[in-house]
Amino acid sequence: MSPAAEVFIQATDTDPDVRARAVVEETHRQLLEQLVALTEPHQELTTAFTDQLHRLLTATEQTLYAAASGAAETRLLVRALRVTAEIIGRHTDSLTAVTDSTERAGAARTLAGMLTVHLGVERTVLLPALAALPGADVSALVGDFSTVLAGGRLEDPEIVDVREIPHGQRHPRIFTRFARLAGGESFVLVNNHDPKPLRREFEATHPGRFTWEYLESGPEQWQIRITRVDDDA
Incomplete structure (x- = not known):
């Protein structure tokens, strides 16, 4: 310890x-x-x-x-x-x-x-x-x-790199970041595999409220831009 x-x-x-x-x-x-x-x-x-x-x-x-x-x-x-x-x-x-x-x-x-x-x-x-x-x-x-x-603002990184985070601990971090997006805002997820299970979870919890854009698709690194759809869209 x-x-x-x-x-x-x-x-x-x-x-x-x-x-x-x-x-x-x-x-x-x-x-x-x-x-x-x-x-x-x-x-x-x-x-x-x-x-x-x-x-x-x-x-x-x-x-x-x-x-x-x-x-x-x-x-x-x-x-x-x-x-x-x-x-x-x-x-x-x-x-x-x-x-x-x-x-x-x-x-x-x-x-x-x-x-x-x-x-x-x-x-x-x-x-x-x-x-x-x-x-x-x-x-x-x-x-x-x-x-x-208290009226403060949280630090919200534009890039969420989860490669060094244990697999079982990644999704809460990602969903917490998404919840802080305003309509039209986005962040880039960096992962060491194609996070298809995560996308299915987004479809289950935020249907029609996000977009999923691959910026890089392996073989060693995946980058996905996740955007919150504007409520008025």
């Missing part, structure tokens, strides 16, 4: 994954507390709260969902969570248009109920599944999650 390596006992407070999950749990707790306060009549809905909720949804999409979206074990779970996240986002936006305080409090209670269930599934199902997923570094993902939540 390297002298600089971190020593910890798995599944205890010294475990980086446990500490990372605690960060997510505390973030969820604080947000829900703010939302519960809005369920009382005459409470004002602030743009700061709605912005924070949207940042939470964005941060989760770009990190936790992205890493889990390409794995067979978690693909359907992420698909369902994305549907509910979209509904929560729309409900949050509609809440800002309600002017009657009593009606707004009722809408806030509905949102609180939806969000409580949604975040509970993330904590009790998604995070443990990610921790068991080969190649998914929960601690690093939650670090990125915190960065986006």
Whole structure:
């Protein structure tokens, strides 16, 4: 073991994954507390709260969902969570248009109920599944999650070279990078074989939302430009 390596006992407070999950749990707790306060009549809905909720949804999409979206074990779970996240986002936006305080409090209670269930599934199902997923570094993902939540921007390389990464750990890295693309943006994947299984996973998780262009096709190296199709295309 390297002298600089971190020593910890798995599944205890010294475990980086446990500490990372605690960060997510505390973030969820604080947000829900703010939302519960809005369920009382005459409470004002602030743009700061709605912005924070949207940042939470964005941060989760770009990190936790992205890493889990390409794995067979978690693909359907992420698909369902994305549907509910979209509904929560729309409900949050509609809440800002309600002017009657009593009606707004009722809408806030509905949102609180939806969000409580949604975040509970993330904590009790998604995070443990990610921790068991080969190649998914929960601690690093939650670090990125915190960065986006705070309004920061993640470093997104234009070239993702996975040749030195063990095979079982490549796909979470690639799907996480794709999730951070805006419509029309792309990155170049460099691999030591033709990643046909990866392309099938993209077709299953992002049908019609990407293009796949071979820039180099072996025999020693493959380069593929992966582009996110613009939503308006």
